[in-house]
Amino acid sequence: MNDLQKFVSKTAAWCVYAFLFCVAVRLIILSVNIEQYPFKYLYQYQIDKIDKSSGIQTVFIGDSSLGNSISAEEFSRLSRTNSMNAALTGYYGFAGQYNLLKRIIKKNLQIKNVIVMNTLDMMGREISYQGYLYSIGDIQGLLELAPREKLSVIKALYTTRGDVIDDLLGLFKTRKDNERWKGDDYIKQQDKKQFLTQAKGIPVSSIEKDKTLFLKKIIILCKTHGINLLYLHGPLWDSKVHASSSYITQINGILKTTGITLIDHVFAVPNAELGDSADHITPPLKAEYTKKYYDLIRDHLIVPAPDNLEFSSY
């Protein structure tokens, strides 16, 4: 081997080493849970709820449109099932919801209903491998993926690097629980946003073809455990709903092809009932919208015979 070959092979070996080293450090940081990734407080909050839960019969997973419109307590009362609202945010996507559901099912084997609820434009966002990464739980979560998906999750290790130095420095600090974020079982809303102009519709072209990848995993997971699975659209500003009819038709078609039970009604919300976003119900109306959603899906729910008259909610 001449000098040039030696140099090239050594440099290549170095690049491989550097890559593996960075992956290893990143995984260690993730596994000891010191990383301040987006919406970590919310994610930890839901994990804590899951860990404390028992006997859950109906569980909601989804994004912030769910977090702001379904009260687990109210839904328990209405449906006479032990209910949990495990809403994350759009950042986590179906991938994060899938990981969360695995945890919930592991802890609550008697689950009867899983309701997935996301805002309409969820189908237009890229697959959230970063959401998968942050909610992965254990190495099994990586191993179960197809090679291409594994690579995408590893890629997310780099693209979602955040502030690793801060995380490492955080090892030496006592962390205080930040409770300021917490509202009514979800992220506290900011000031109401005013929607005065006519909304633009969600373009059909924005639909991600592979978007249902992790939704299909949710479907298989529920099928394996004999769980009744429903899909709901989150509430949305009426102006935007009316402007997005083509988009809604398209995504309903895509969702139906997955075999999921789709409740295709969209609650078109007037401006006055919105909170800090076009798909966030104002907090005082959370119970009211819970009732609306309950009425929408009551016939699709599996309600076991109650053991007692008290229902717990999480």
Added chain:
Amino acid sequence: MLFNSIDFAIFLPIVFFLYWAIRDLKIQNLFLLTASYVFYGFWDWRFLGLIFISSIVDYLVGINLQYAQKETRRKALLLFSIAINIGILFIFKYYDFFIENFINVFRLFGTEFQAKRLDIVIPVGISFYTFQTLSYSIDVYRRKITPQKDIIAFFAFVAFFPQLVAGPIERAKELLPQFLQKRAFDYTQAVDGMRQILWGLFKKMIVADTCAYYVNDIFAHYGDYSGSTLLLGGILFAFQIYGDFSGYSDIAIGTARLFGFTLMRNFAYPYFSRDIAEFWRRWHISLTSWFRDYVYIPLGGSNTGYLRKICNIFIIFLVSALWHGANWTFIVWGLINAFCFLPLIFLGTNRRNLDTVAQNRIVPTWHELRDMVFTFFIIVLGWIFFRSENVYQGWVVIKKIASKGLFDAVHEFPSKLIVLILFMLIFEWVQRDKQHALEFTPRVHYALRYGVYSVLVFLLVFFTVEPQAFIYFKF
């Protein structure tokens, strides 16, 4: 193409493999020339014409100087080269500045001077390659070197991509012969080059770009911040410009070594200087020595009367300031440095600190530390004007620093950045007698070496902020 870009990460290995696959020296040079033009063309291919003009003019002037017997003809040829090179530089870099100032001066006397600004983009690296080719013509004129007949080698010398856009400004005497001799791949050189690139990337992408984040904010809102925050801004800019420019130089020198070339050293740990004269021997060495050899010494240097000496010092700092750009802030920066330099000339102490500070010792003495800190703050004073948008802004910043606000709490203390700067400084301090901070002797245990590389790679992957263009590109 930026050194800290994906484009360059793809470009470099391709050029490296193809370059070493070519056996014939002439074809290798032609390939380097092509690669260099591609490298420059990535930024703006239209300005390749300027490099071509500079190259062809100095090539022909060099050839003609060899055959010219009469001194008047030789002088005319040199003046022609200077006129073309400085002319191009003037049009692209200084025309608008002078026109604006002429208009203002005439206005002061109540006369309207009619002239249009050109408003043209300054071609990247124009000051660097212009000075490089100019030094060739001057050296040929002075008969210090023989003119180069191999046009490809000469063009490749002018456009050599590692140092084309931000130096080091190479002398033909040193670099040109390297294009004429067969180059063999040197494993040790290449490995050390890679280390130098790694250190350069750390200084640029971690230290300089993170500093830029704070500096840009502080200087953009200088009216709102207290003296303490503004002083912090000045200090951080000192590290930003050092990390940026010396980082670029390290990457350039390291890259050149991969191709079997040795470029001159451009920085020698300037912030460990004990006086301003030592600082200027350690900062942007290729430019400082250029001005010394082609301006200061021809003017008489230090071997003249006091008045002439003072004059020469001011001229050298003035041209150095103008080299950086057409702005009064650079001129004030140059004047500050000149004023701080003069006492050393008068006291005859400008060559007192020629050695490395605290040689053969780990820690400096209190005197050395005091001198280094004092020199650093003088330099920071100059950098404040250098960084400011205009002289007024620089003046306000200095005034606020010199007020009670100096003792206010800093707006946002960048603790992580300070840790990184300290890491850089401690590392460079330990390695200050080496060419670059990652130049390890075999005595250094491999675990330590690899540990350092790993930390640097980790930081480069996980700590980089929004990439910034190199500051010196605009010069």
